Amino acid sequence: xxxxxxxxxxxxxxxxxxxxxxxxxxxxxxxxxxxxxxxxxxxxxxxxxxxxxxxxxxxxxxxxxxxxxxxxxxxxxxxxxxxxxxxxxxxxxxxxxxxxxxxxxxxxxxxxxxxxxxxxxxxxxxxxxxxxxxxxxxxxxxxxxxxxxxxxxxxxxxxxxxxxxxxxxxxxxxxxxxxxxxxxxxxxxxxxxxxxxxxxxxxxxxxxxxxxxxxxxxxxxxxxxxxxxxxxxxxxxxxxxxxxxxxxxxxxxxxxxxxxxxxxxxxxxxxxxxxxxxxxxxxxxxxxxxxxxxxxxxxxxxxxxxxxxxxxxxxxxxxxxxxxxxxxxxxxxxxxxxxxxxxxxxxxxxxxxxxxxxxxxxxxxxxxxxxxxxxxxxxxxxxxxxxxxxxxxxxxxxxxxxxxxxxxxxx
Amino acid sequence: xxxxxxxxxxxxxxxxxxxxxxxxxxxxxxxxxxxxxxxxxxxxxxxxxxxxxxxxxxxxxxxxxxxxxxxxxxxxxxxxxxxxxxxxxxxxxxxxxxxxxxxxxxxxxxxxxxxxxxxxxxxxxxxxxxxxxxxxxxxxxxxxxxxxxxxxxxxxxxxxxxxxxxxxxxxxxxxxxxxxxxxxxxxxxxxxxxxxxxxxxxxxxxxxxxxxxxxxxxxxxxxxxxxxxxxxxxxxxxxxxxxxxxxxxxxxxxxxxxxxxxxxxxxxxxxxxxxxxxxxxxxxxxxxxxxxxxxxxxxxxxxxxxxxxxxxxxxxxxxxxxxxxxxxxxxxxxxxxxxxxxxxxxxxxxxxxxxxxxxxxxxxxxxxxxxxxxxxxxxxxxxxxxxxxxxxxxxxxxxxxxxxxxxxxxx
Numbered sequence: 001x002x003x004x005x006x007x008x009x010x011x012x013x014x015x016x017x018x019x020x021x022x023x024x025x026x027x028x029x030x031x032x033x034x035x036x037x038x039x040x041x042x043x044x045x046x047x048x049x050x051x052x053x054x055x056x057x058x059x060x061x062x063x064x065x066x067x068x069x070x071x072x073x074x075x076x077x078x079x080x081x082x083x084x085x086x087x088x089x090x091x092x093x094x095x096x097x098x099x100x101x102x103x104x105x106x107x108x109x110x111x112x113x114x115x116x117x118x119x120x121x122x123x124x125x126x127x128x129x130x131x132x133x134x135x136x137x138x139x140x141x142x143x144x145x146x147x148x149x150x151x152x153x154x155x156x157x158x159x160x161x162x163x164x165x166x167x168x169x170x171x172x173x174x175x176x177x178x179x180x181x182x183x184x185x186x187x188x189x190x191x192x193x194x195x196x197x198x199x200x201x202x203x204x205x206x207x208x209x210x211x212x213x214x215x216x217x218x219x220x221x222x223x224x225x226x227x228x229x230x231x232x233x234x235x236x237x238x239x240x241x242x243x244x245x246x247x248x249x250x251x252x253x254x255x256x257x258x259x260x261x262x263x264x265x266x267x268x269x270x271x272x273x274x275x276x277x278x279x280x281x282x283x284x285x286x287x288x289x290x291x292x293x294x295x296x297x298x299x300x301x302x303x304x305x306x307x308x309x310x311x312x313x314x315x316x317x318x319x320x321x322x323x324x325x326x327x328x329x330x331x332x333x334x335x336x337x338x339x340x341x342x343x344x345x346x347x348x349x350x351x352x353x354x355x356x357x358x359x360x361x362x363x364x365x366x367x368x369x370x371x372x373x374x375x376x377x378x379x380x381x382x383x384x385x386x387x388x389x390x391x392x393x394x395x396x397x398x399x400x401x402x403x404x405x406x407x408x409x410x411x
Numbered sequence: 412x413x414x415x416x417x418x419x420x421x422x423x424x425x426x427x428x429x430x431x432x433x434x435x436x437x438x439x440x441x442x443x444x445x446x447x448x449x450x451x452x453x454x455x456x457x458x459x460x461x462x463x464x465x466x467x468x469x470x471x472x473x474x475x476x477x478x479x480x481x482x483x484x485x486x487x488x489x490x491x492x493x494x495x496x497x498x499x500x501x502x503x504x505x506x507x508x509x510x511x512x513x514x515x516x517x518x519x520x521x522x523x524x525x526x527x528x529x530x531x532x533x534x535x536x537x538x539x540x541x542x543x544x545x546x547x548x549x550x551x552x553x554x555x556x557x558x559x560x561x562x563x564x565x566x567x568x569x570x571x572x573x574x575x576x577x578x579x580x581x582x583x584x585x586x587x588x589x590x591x592x593x594x595x596x597x598x599x600x601x602x603x604x605x606x607x608x609x610x611x612x613x614x615x616x617x618x619x620x621x622x623x624x625x626x627x628x629x630x631x632x633x634x635x636x637x638x639x640x641x642x643x644x645x646x647x648x649x650x651x652x653x654x655x656x657x658x659x660x661x662x663x664x665x666x667x668x669x670x671x672x673x674x675x676x677x678x679x680x681x682x683x684x685x686x687x688x689x690x691x692x693x694x695x696x697x698x699x700x701x702x703x704x705x706x707x708x709x710x711x712x713x714x715x716x717x718x719x720x721x722x723x724x725x726x727x728x729x730x731x732x733x734x735x736x737x738x739x740x741x742x743x744x745x746x747x748x749x750x751x752x753x754x755x756x757x758x759x760x761x762x763x764x765x766x767x768x769x770x771x772x773x774x775x776x777x778x779x780x781x782x783x784x785x786x787x788x789x790x791x792x793x794x795x796x797x798x799x800x801x802x803x804x805x806x807x808x809x810x811x812x813x814x815x816x817x818x819x820x821x822x
Contacts, residue, residue: 002459013447015437018429022452026426036424037459041433041450048413048448048470055466059459180427191522194483201484210455211483212422221422276694276715282701283687283694286715290693291803293769301721303714304687304697310712310755344721358704366516386517388542390565392702 001173002037003029004060006052008067008077009151013043021066021156028160032169033176033225034062044074053084057144062173064164067151069134071114077148078137082121085141089119092135095126099133127163131155138167145171179232181222183243185250186259186404193218196246200239207235209243216387216397217259218250252407259403260288267298267348270411275344276302277315277336279327280354280370284399300344305336315339328353328365330382333373341375348409349375350402356391368394372402374409381405412584413448414440415471417463419478419488420562424454432477432567439571443579444586445473455485464495468555473584475575478562480545482525488559489548493532496552500530503546506537510544538574542566549578556582590643592633594654596661597670597815604629607657611650618646620654627798627808628670629661663818670814671699678709678759681822686755687713688726688747690738691765691781695810711755716747726750739764739776741793744784752786759820760786761813767802779805783813785820792816 005025011017022039029036037060042052049068056063068077082089096118103110117134120126127136127147132155137148147164149156168174185193190213194201197220200209207224220243224235244251252262267274276285276299283304289295305311308327312319317335325331333353341349354370361367368389373382383405387397416436422428433450440447448471453463460479467474479488493500507529514521528545531537538547538558543566548559558575560567579585596604601624605612608631611620618635631654635646655662663673678685687696694715700706716722719738723730728746736742744764752760765781772778779800784793794816798808 007450012434013437013450014441015434015439015447018431018434019450020429023423023426023429026424028426030425035454036426037454037456038463039418039424039430039450039452043446043448045448051470052449059462180425189522191482191524194524195522203484210421210485221427223425278694278697281698282706282710283689283697283713283715284701286689286694286717287692287698290695290715290717290767291806293802295693296718299693299717301715301717301725302694303725304694304701304712306697306701306710306712307707314712314714314754343725356701368517388513388517390542391704393565395702 001034001061002059003034003062003064004038004040004056005036006056006063006065007039007041007151008044008049008065009041010043010074012041021151021153024153024157025064025066025160028165029064030178030180032165032174033178034168034174035178035225044068044076046076046080049076049080050083053080053146057084057141057146061144062168063144063146065146065148066156069117069136069148069150071111071117071133078116078119078121081124081137081139081146081148085121085123085139087122090122092118092120092126095120095135098135102133127159129155129159130162131158136163145173176225176227177229177232178223178225179229179236180224181236181240182255183220183222183240183251184253184257185218185220185247186216186252186400187250188218190218193220193247193250197243200242207239209239215393216400249408252404258288259400259407260292262407263289263403264292264295264298266407266409272347272411273298273300274348274350274406275300275340275346277340277349277351278302278304279306279311279336279352280356281352281395281399281402282306282356284395285350285352285402288399288403300346302344303340311336315343326365328355328369328371330371330373330384333371333382334375334380337373337375337380347376348406350406351375352398352402354394354398356394356398358391370394370398370401372398372405374405376409412445412472412586413470414445414473414475415449415451415467416447417467417474417476418450418452418562419455419460419476421454421485423452432562432564435564435568436475436477436571439576441589442591443576443584444588445579445584446586455479455487457487457491460487460491461494464491464557468495468552468557472555473579474555474557476557476559477567480528480547480559480561482522482528482544489527489530489532492535492548492550492557492559496532496534496550498533501533503529503531503537506531506546509546513544538570540566540570541573542569547574556584587636587638588640588643589634589636590640590647591635592647592651593666594631594633594651594662595664595668596629596631596658597627597663597811598661599629601629604631604658604661608654611653618650620650626804627811660819663815669699670811670818671703673818674700674814675703675706675709677818677820683758683822684709684711685759685761685817686711686751686757688751688760688762689713689715690717690722690747690763691767692763692806692810692813693717693767695806696761696763696813699810699814711757713755714751722747726754737776739766739780739782741782741784741795744782744793745786745791748784748786748791758787759817761817762786763809763813765805765809767805767809769802781805781809781812783809783816785816787820
């Protein structure tokens with residue numbers, strides 16, 4: 001059994017407003033074990049609405065709609081549902097009395113037009129709206145249940161929680177629990193990660209394992225559906241253990257954790273301090289680190305040595321080194337990491353050099369090529385990588401590559 | 412003639428991620444006069460995808476889809492389109508060569524799995540992807556045109572702009588014109604800005620003028636609808652002139668321009684160079700500046716003096732000054748700005764100090780309080796502000812306050 005969510009309004013299809021109702025409802029339905037198969041957004045047009053409701057009730061056992069219940073002429077949901085059901089709109093006296101009351105209690109006269117909000121397709125039930133004048137509509141159509149709610153988020157949230165969710169559970173639609181676990185990795189590409197998990201990511205695997213990539217961070221999502229939370233967790237635990245075992249040090253965190261959080265935890269745990277020397281990332285490594293509350297406990301500070309001069313003067317990178325290896329090279333990355341470590345009196349120094357683009361590339365050193373370096377008392381390591389991407393993407397991925405070096409440092 | 416936009420991915424229908432591609436595409440289509448009638452979001456499920464594409468091609472003359480073109484098993488768009496068309500998937504040799512080339516140029520071996528990205532429904536055309544490995548798919552089905560693009564926003568944006576929009580215009584799909592102009596301001600609150608524009612922002616004004624705020628940047632949006640671009644522009648021009656006249660130096664840019672772009676233009680025009688000394692912003696000012704192509708022409712570099720020690724050692728802020736005025740004070744901000752200007756040999760130095768939170772505040776110096784400083788040869792100025800917000804919001808607004816000082820500097 002799958003659900004469909006319909007969002008109604010030309011302000012949405014025109015791109016003027018961003019629909020967030022569908023996402024919110026999807027999350028709520030997932031919590032009670034109802035899987036959403038489709039979101040549909042439709043303009044304020046009678047025929048298009050009718051078609052969308054007919055399509056939804058053909059393929060989904062539950063249809064939740066938001067919008068189109070206001071008092072104005074472009075609010076069509078009542079009429080569309082009546083037409084689909086082949087019935088008349090009838091006045092619901094209690095609802096009309098309630099709408100009139102809401103105006104009276106605000107010392108206002110109900111505009112005549114608002115009385116349309118008390119019209120319902122014959123056979124449908126009103127759903128109370130504690131926050132506004134538009135009641136919702138609850139009806140059956142064929143094998144589907146349909147609930148139409150207002151588009152105003154605060155009204156819709158209250159109506160869903162107070163009335164719709166209880167009705168869904170009473171109708172036996174929920175029950176199964178859906179729990180999700182997200183595992184975040186860095187250090188390999190999407191295909192390389194999936195190659196280690198093909199048995200888990202195949203269609204039909206229980207629990208479901210999905211893979212997504214964002215800014216060089218690969219996330220595995222384990223989705224378990226079961227009768228109880230404990231059963232869902234019991235599905236997830238062994239799969240998470242397998243993923244962690246196979247991916248090893250690629251795994252750096254779970255849920256919303258980013259690489260900078262992993263670095264912060266690592267430095268705090270090991271009582272290490274860090275300094276930064278940034279070329280290609282231009283301050284982004286520092287920015288990511290200092291976005292974390294308490295960063296002053298382990299982050300000493302850094303230099304953004306954006307021009308060659310700055311690398312020479314402020315990080316004491318020898319001219320000869322730059323001359324011999326080029327500015328974008330492992331030896332320069334290492335020298336910068338060491339220089340900032342010593343200058344800021346930190347345990348670790350991390351650095352970046354490279355070509356963010358769009359200009360500045362060559363055949364030998366193309367745009368997207370970066371080196372990062374890590375220095376500690378007694379050693380250093382560097383790493384290089386090359387990405388295809390915009391300037392911001394290259395900078396963002398280079399910063400993550402550098403943070404990853406810090407995360408993997410073993411004292 | 413109406414268009415439908417399809418967004419593909421279980422991370423969207425589950426509510427885990429918010430789809431913003433459909434909104435972006437709706438805005439772009441509106442610009443060329445194509446009305447969007449539907450957005451549909453569908454999970455990674457073969458039958459559900461097939462149904463959604465069949466429904467869309469039945470009711471819409473143009474179908475734009477995003478997602479499902481990656482190399483993994485849950486990427487189904489290629490197969491779904493082939494099934495719908497009743498044709499086989501065939502290998503497009505040029506596309507395969509291009510994908511292999513992208514890996515080779517990065518000195519990497521193409522994972523076997525990526526070769527599926529060179530498969531197309533027989534009769535379909537590949538759409539080049541300048542930013543990634545997945546080409547798009549362009550095909551006709553019945554009376555509809557279908558374009559399938561990647562779900563990664565940056566790849567999709569480039570593919571739409573470079574290839575899809577030109578094809579839509581060439582196919583004669585455009586219509587009445589809607590043109591939008593966005594004017595960006597900094598230096599006053601939303602109410603103060605609106606108070607100067609009440610006659611323009613009232614409902615029913617032609618063209619429509621809206622006001623929005625994001626991270627202390629206020630934007631005015633002028634929306635004109637007309638038969639031709641020239642007529643729409645003729646509506647916009649006098650309103651833009653009025654806004655600029657009334658808001659004066661608050662206006663710093665248009666459309667996607669941020670304060671850092673205004674700073675870059677100003678420095679380039681005046682042939683000035685800049686250095687940074689960051690406390691509370693922790694590298695964010697540098698990061699914003701270096702996100703701009705060509706920043707190395709005018710940005711010398713900077714210091715992230717995150718701990719008190721670093722301010723004393725690397726920026727030569729006298730201990731006595733900190734003792735007398737406190738670390739979070741105008742004199743310290745000024746001293747830091749001057750120190751980085753001199754140390755990096757720049758014309759201007761800009762600085763920030765303050766309390767980002769969540770800890771570290773006091774009754775006297777609450778969380779959210781910042782000072783920014785600007786130093787030039789012969790003078791300096793500082794500015795203070797206090798916001799209520801999260802750590803990231805305080806840092807982000809402090810960086811903007813600092814950039815605004817640079818933008819308003821008159822040599």
